[in-house]
C-alpha cells in the first residue's frame with residue numbers, strides 16, 4: 001500500500017450518510033480470516049490454472065475427479081449468503097480472496113484514484129499466449145467499483161464500460177491498472193482507467209457508473 005492510500009476497509013468513507021443509500025445491496029464488511037483461508041484460495045488458484053492446462057491420462061483424471069467430488073462434499077454444507085463468505089472481502093489477499101477476480105493487489109486507494117498491480121496466469125489465457133479479452137473488462141469493472149467507493153460515492157452500477165485494447169496483454173508478468181474519477185454529474189460518475197506493462201499501454205477504459213436509487217437492485 002502506498003502512503004497515499006486511504007483505508008480500503010473504511011466502507012463508511014468520510015462518514016457520509018449518503019453511503020447508506022446503496023440500493024438493495026447488502027452492506028459488505030471487510031474480514032481478516034485465519035491463514036488457512038489464504039492457503040485455500042491460493043491452492044484453488046493453482047487448481048484453476050491446472051484445470052485449464054492439463055492433458056492427463058484417464059486414470060489420473062479419474063483420481064482427480066474423485067478428489068474434487070470429495071472436496072465439494074466437504075465444503076457444500078458451509079455455503080453462506082452473499083456478503084458472508086470471506087471471498088471478495090479479504091482486502092489483503094490478491095483479488096480480495098475471490099477466485100472470480102484475477103490475483104491483483106490494491107496499491108493505492110483514495111479519492112484521487114485506485115491503482116492495483118498483478119498478473120494474468122494460465123487460467124486467464126485467451127489465445128497465442130495472451131490474456132483472454134474478457135478478463136480485462138472484468139478487472140476494469142471491479143476497479144471502477146473501487147474507484148467510486150474510494151471517491152466517497154455510494155455503491156454504483158456500471159451503466160457502460162468501454163475498453164480499447166491497445167496491445168496484447170501478456171501472462172505471468174506484473175502489470176498495473178490505474179484509474180480515477182473524471183467528473184460527477186448527479187447520479188453519474190465518469191471514470192477513466194488504463195492498464196500498462198512497464199511503459200507499454202495495454203488497454204484504456206472509460207466507464208459510467210450510476211448511483212443506485214433507494215431499493216434499486
Ligand SMILES: CCCCCCCC/C=C\CCCCCCCC(=O)SCCNC(=O)CCNC(=O)[C@H](O)C(C)(C)COP(=O)(O)OP(=O)(O)OC[C@H]1O[C@@H](n2cnc3c(N)ncnc32)[C@H](O)[C@@H]1OP(=O)(O)O
Nearest residue numbers: 008028029030088089141142145146149157158159160210
Ligand atoms: C467488503 C469489503 C470490500 C471492500 C472493498 C473495497 C470496496 C469495493 C467496492 C466495490 C468493489 C466491487 C464493485 C464491483 C462493481 C461492479 C459493478 C457492476 O458490475 S454492476 C453490474 C453491471 N451493471 C448492471 O448490471 C447495470 C444494469 N443496468 C441497470 O441496472 C440500470 O440500467 C442502471 C441502474 C445502470 C440505470 O438505470 P436507472 O433507471 O436507474 O437510470 P436511467 O434513468 O436509465 O439513467 C440515469 C442517467 O444515466 C444515463 N445512462 C444510463 N445508462 C446509460 C448508458 N449506458 N450510456 C449513457 N448514459 C446512460 C441516462 O441517460 C440518464 O441520464 P440523465 O439523468 O437523463 O442525464
